[in-house]
Amino acid sequence: MILLVGGEKGGSGKSCLAQNIAVYFSKEKDASVMLVDCDPQKTTSDWIQARHSAPDLPWINCVQLYGKVRYELMSFENHYDYVIIDCGGQDSTTLRAAMSVATHVLLPLRPKRRDLKTLPHMDELVSSCSMVNPKMHARIVMTQCPSLPNQAGRILEAKEVCRTYGLDVLDSVTFARNLYDDSEELGSSVLELEPNGKASNEIRSIIEELMAAEAGSENNGVSGSEEYLRAVG
Ligand SMILES: Nc1ncnc2c1ncn2[C@@H]1O[C@H](COP(=O)(O)OP(=O)(O)OP(=O)(O)O)[C@@H](O)[C@H]1O
Numbered sequence: 399m400i401l402l403v404g405g406e407k408g409g410s411g412k413s414c415l416a417q418n419i420a421v422y423f424s425k426e427k428d429a430s431v432m433l434v435d436c437d438p439q440k441t442t443s444d445w446i447q448a449r450h451s452a453p454d455l456p457w458i459n460c461v462q463l464y465g466k467v468r469y470e471l472m473s474f475e476n477h478y479d480y481v482i483i484d485c486g487g488q489d490s491t492t493l494r495a496a497m498s499v500a501t502h503v504l505l506p507l508r509p510k511r512r513d514l515k516t517l518p519h520m521d522e523l524v525s526s527c528s529m530v531n532p533k534m535h536a537r538i539v540m541t542q543c544p545s546l547p548n549q550a551g552r553i554l555e556a557k558e559v560c561r562t563y564g565l566d567v568l569d570s571v572t573f574a575r576n577l578y579d580d581s582e583e584l585g586s587s588v589l590e591l592e593p594n595g596k597a598s599n600e601i602r603s604i605i606e607e608l609m610a611a612e613a614g615s616e617n618n619g620v621s622g623s624e625e626y627l628r629a630v631g
């Protein structure tokens with residue numbers, strides 16, 4: 399499985415999710431994991447450095463990769479149970495190359511107007527990548543949601559806006575919780591700081607829902623594009 403956590407909206411929680419998901423598979427599923435940092439900001443590489451400096455946190459494999467990353471990712475897929483990619487920021491060759499081989503794509507967005515404004519471009523990106531990679535499942539996940547009950551409508555409305563673009567949205571969300579930020583700072587994860595806490599259950603729920611998606615359900619029968627593959631290596 400190659401799981402790409404991507405999207406172009408800065409600060410939406412891509413690195414945080416990628417890190418927590420890597421810990422989930424490694425710690426709770428006892429699986430072999432390769433975490434790939436495709437973001438030149440190196441947030442996840444910094445996190446892994448903090449993690450490996452801490453004496454009590456289990457090792458997670460992590461590499462930095464940029465550009466035409468398809469073959470490296472396919473090679474990792476052959477050697478690890480789960481390849482988790484943190485692909486930040488703008489629409490880049492790296493993001494498109496990773497999407498051309500990903501089995502699952504998670505696009506975090508906050509339920510805010512400026513995040514939702516990236517939806518037309520996300521839709522275009524997912525559609526064009528689906529042409530060369532019909533087995534890919536792309537899902538939006540709402541992150542850093544306000545937890546006040548009177549704000550619940552905002553989350554539902556944001557999900558509805560995503561659906562109007564034809565993009566699938568997970569029911570599971572993350573709420574705004576300090577634990578996400580605090581654990582990242584320590585090279586840790588919410589699953590390790592509070593295994594039975596609400597944030598941990600949010601992470602588990604997101605992964606379980608994502609994995610439950612039926613392979614190729616929406617995109618079957620679409621043929622690949624040689625031109626696209628040349629562009630992304
Ligand atoms: N659910 C959450 N609740 C509270 N804080 C969160 C949550 N998710 C992420 N954060 C925090 O928000 C900040 C931005 O998150 P993160 O770095 O994961 O975003 P990003 O999408 O990777 O950003 P960039 O586009 O810069 O790579 C971090 O400090 C992170 O710890």
Ligand SMILES: [Mg+2]
Pocket residue numbers: 412413414437439441484486
């Ligand atoms: Mg990031």
